Amino acid sequence: MPTAASSTDGSRIGHLLREEWWAVQDVGHLLHLRASTVRRRRNAIGLAVFVVITVAASVVPAYLPHAGGKGYAFNLLLLMPSALAGFQLLALASAVASGGGRELVPRDQLVAYPVNPTTDHLGALLLAPLNIAWLLQCWLLLGSASFALGPHFFLPAVIGAFLWVLAATAVAQIIAWSMEGLRRLRHGITAVRLLGAVGLVTAASLQITHRLSDVLDALPTQWLVTGLIGGFSWRWLLTVALIVGIFVVAVVLGAVPAHLTARLQPREELRVESGRYRARPMPSSDVAMLVRVDRASVWRAVPMRRGLVVLSVGPGLVSLAGNLPWNQLTILPGLVASGGALLFGVNAWSLEGRGALWRESLPVQPSAVFTARAWVILEFLVVASAITLGLAVLRAGTPSAAELSAVLCTWAVVLLQVVSAALRWSLRSPYAVDLRSARATPAPPLAMVGYSTKLAASTTVTSLVFSGLSRVEAWPLSVLVAAPFVAWSLLRLLRARDGWVDAPTRARVVMTVAG
Amino acid sequence: MSEQVPWPVVDVRGLHVRFGEVEAVNGVDLAAYAGHSTALLGRNGAGKSTTMRVIAGVVPPTQGTVSVVGHDVRTEPLEVKRAVGYCPDVGGLVPRATPWEHLQLSARLRRMGPGWEERARDLLERFELGDVAHRVTSGFSHGMGRRLSVVLAAFHEPHVLLLDEPFDGVDPIGVEATLDVVHDARARGACVLVSTHLRELAIEACSSVLVLRGGARVATVTAHDMAGEEGARAYRGLLD
Numbered sequence: 001m002p003t004a005a006s007s008t009d010g011s012r013i014g015h016l017l018r019e020e021w022w023a024v025q026d027v028g029h030l031l032h033l034r035a036s037t038v039r040r041r042r043n044a045i046g047l048a049v050f051v052v053i054t055v056a057a058s059v060v061p062a063y064l065p066h067a068g069g070k071g072y073a074f075n076l077l078l079l080m081p082s083a084l085a086g087f088q089l090l091a092l093a094s095a096v097a098s099g100g101g102r103e104l105v106p107r108d109q110l111v112a113y114p115v116n117p118t119t120d121h122l123g124a125l126l127l128a129p130l131n132i133a134w135l136l137q138c139w140l141l142l143g144s145a146s147f148a149l150g151p152h153f154f155l156p157a158v159i160g161a162f163l164w165v166l167a168a169t170a171v172a173q174i175i176a177w178s179m180e181g182l183r184r185l186r187h188g189i190t191a192v193r194l195l196g197a198v199g200l201v202t203a204a205s206l207q208i209t210h211r212l213s214d215v216l217d218a219l220p221t222q223w224l225v226t227g228l229i230g231g232f233s234w235r236w237l238l239t240v241a242l243i244v245g246i247f248v249v250a251v252v253l254g255a256v257p258a259h260l261t262a263r264l265q266p267r268e269e270l271r272v273e274s275g276r277y278r279a280r281p282m283p284s285s286d287v288a289m290l291v292r293v294d295r296a297s298v299w300r301a302v303p304m305r306r307g308l309v310v311l312s313v314g315p316g317l318v319s320l321a322g323n324l325p326w327n328q329l330t331i332l333p334g335l336v337a338s339g340g341a342l343l344f345g346v347n348a349w350s351l352e353g354r355g356a357l358w359r360e361s362l363p364v365q366p367s368a369v370f371t372a373r374a375w376v377i378l379e380f381l382v383v384a385s386a387i388t389l390g391l392a393v394l395r396a397g398t399p400s401a402a403e404l405s406a407v408l409c410t411w412a413v414v415l416l417q418v419v420s421a422a423l424r425w426s427l428r429s430p431y432a433v434d435l436r437s438a439r440a441t442p443a444p445p446l447a448m449v450g451y452s453t454k455l456a457a458s459t460t461v462t463s464l465v466f467s468g469l470s471r472v473e474a475w476p477l478s479v480l481v482a483a484p485f486v487a488w489s490l491l492r493l494l495r496a497r498d499g500w501v502d503a504p505t506r507a508r509v510v511m512t513v514a515g
Numbered sequence: 516m517s518e519q520v521p522w523p524v525v526d527v528r529g530l531h532v533r534f535g536e537v538e539a540v541n542g543v544d545l546a547a548y549a550g551h552s553t554a555l556l557g558r559n560g561a562g563k564s565t566t567m568r569v570i571a572g573v574v575p576p577t578q579g580t581v582s583v584v585g586h587d588v589r590t591e592p593l594e595v596k597r598a599v600g601y602c603p604d605v606g607g608l609v610p611r612a613t614p615w616e617h618l619q620l621s622a623r624l625r626r627m628g629p630g631w632e633e634r635a636r637d638l639l640e641r642f643e644l645g646d647v648a649h650r651v652t653s654g655f656s657h658g659m660g661r662r663l664s665v666v667l668a669a670f671h672e673p674h675v676l677l678l679d680e681p682f683d684g685v686d687p688i689g690v691e692a693t694l695d696v697v698h699d700a701r702a703r704g705a706c707v708l709v710s711t712h713l714r715e716l717a718i719e720a721c722s723s724v725l726v727l728r729g730g731a732r733v734a735t736v737t738a739h740d741m742a743g744e745e746g747a748r749a750y751r752g753l754l755d
């Protein structure tokens with residue numbers, strides 16, 4: 001039997017390359033389709049804002065007082081290897097939680113088209129930066145590099161750090177596709193959970209045995225930082241070439257697990273869709289019944305369940321490892337509540353999807369429907385942030401009355417802020433989305449960036465206010481300051497309810513989310 | 516079922532519905548009576564579904580009056596919704612809720628008595644959905660979803676049964692069960708409105724036919740006049 005390569009083998013490779021080239025071209029087509037659904041001006045503004053902030057974050061810190069000096073700047077330089085590794089971890093968590101990254105165009109809209117998994121992979125890579133956590137970390141990294149090295153040496157380091165951000169995102173994508181593929185195998189979900197548990201136990205044991213700093217010091221990113229901080233040189237060129245090499249290889253290799261994953265059934269989603277749920281007794285009130293159905297829509301959705309775990313456990317463990325004191329815990333509820341709202345709350349009326357028309361034909365006061373929806377969002381956010389705070393307080397010691405009061409007041413204030421904002425935006429800009437897939441988002445990518453920026457800004461400012469109050473030894477002060485915040489959020493929530501009660505407004509929302 | 520009313524159960528006069536620049540319904544008049552079934556026929560975009568949504572109390576009219584069992588949809592939407600059973604044209608199901616949870620929600624909000632469970636089980640069996648009563652609907656086929664939507668519309672034995680594209684993608688058993696539901700509703704004195712593209716099934720299910728074109732009514736004829744080759748030609752003539 002001849003074993004030499006036949007002409008068919010050659011044509012198969014040619015066919016494969018042609019397919020992959022088409023896949024790359026299709027990214028452009030899908031991007032064009034996606035961009036056409038957003039006003040061109042909005043796209044341009046979004047891109048301009050990104051460029052301006054990125055350039056500012058890269059340049060301005062280098063010219064600040066003490067930049068490149070021996071004090072704070074030097075400490076930042078020492079932390080750079082950990083910061084590069086931290087970005088990798090963040091990109092990984094984001095990509096894994098979203099089942100391989102976000103979809104350029106939702107799956108249900110492309111079901112009739114032959115979309116190559118390579119296109120899907122490249123699309124997910126392109127959308128990865130449209131995430132406030134990614135953007136903030138990227139700007140923080142660039143700003144840190146810039147400040148650490150000062151006006152004479154910042155440019156090569158910032159270029160290197162930016163390329164690292166891209167490479168880390170591409171590497172995260174490979175791992176995320178592989179994890180998603182593993183999750184889709186028999187017993188894969190258990191395997192992924194085991195892997196996660198092993199990772200957590202390892203991190204915890206390193207922290208407990210005080211060996212975490214040794215591990216951080218031994219990270220290979222140290223070699224990269226050494227190569228990037230000495231100005232433009234051969235060493236710098238070699239380091240940059242290596243980072244670019246990692247990026248290119250990761251982008252190309254990422255297509256392999258993407259293809260393998262695409263051939264497997266999403267077991268977790270199928271399990272939810274084919275699962276049986278026993279009948280429960282009739283609830284005692286209309287609102288209780290509405291809450292039950294809304295709760296099912298939230299807790300039976302894969303992206304919500306997965307998102308809740310990542311959102312609540314991640315920051316909780318970081319706080320635990322970092323041994324955050326009580327006066328810094330005020331930052332956590334806002335962070336988690338904002339993330340929770342971004343899972344579904346910002347487009348809350350899309351939960352029933354095409355069932356919205358039937359739901360709207362039922363004889364019930366619209367205000368009861370609104371109350372039930374607000375309650376379900378609130379309880380989701382309470383659960384998520386309670387897990388985080390529960391983990392964080394384990395090593396935070398005994399709080400003073402002022403610290404406890406500040407944390408509890410922040411919690412109440414940011415929860416109301418987020419619920420009120422989510423329901424206002426849900427009413428103003430509804431979208432028809434299918435939240436079945438772990439990769440689905442409740443709104444288009446640019447809108448999500450806008451929402452996350454607004455939520456991050458408002459909750460961070462609130463948290464900082466209460467963090468300051470926790471240092472003042474007078475616990476009623478936090479309660480007094482919280483009162484106007486709560487009143488304002490309640491007022492805005494009531495205004496959102498009035499909007500929902502208005503029949504033409506409600507009809508617009510219902511018709512939109514029903515598709 | 517309460518006593519039959521002597522006036523049109525559904526009375527639509529000069530209905531206009533606008534969505535921004537688009538005039539979805541442009542002056543529809545319609546009168547439908549108890550114990551009768553009326554088909555709404557017309558091409559895509561003729562305004563059938565929007566008219567049904569207005570009658571169901573889901574979309575408020577921009578102009579004109581719509582009364583259902585004597586209640587104005589604009590001022591008494593809850594009374595209208597109590598009187599109506601609505602099967603929407605798209606989906607109509609909450610994706611992550613089970614059929615039983617849909618029925619329980621409807622029974623609760625419609626204040627149905629203790630017999631609702633028996634009625635629910637009976638309907639699910641008739642539409643061959645008994646085996647999937649406790650599975651979430653996102654895993655349902657299109658036809659199963661349509662059948663469940665009809666079940667939900669007919670569940671509380673409404674005064675007005677609104678079925679929008681109930682036969683779309685439904686297998687023959689489902690079609691038969693839907694025709695039975697329409698027949699039963701008529702027999703107990705309910706007013707039935709069926710919107711469909713399928714002329715033959717419209718004729719089988721209904722006694723009169725209302726043809727819409729460009730958001731306005733162009734004709735009201737008996738189902739008999741729409742039957743056969745002659746009826747098909749007449750219908751085509753009304754659409755052009």
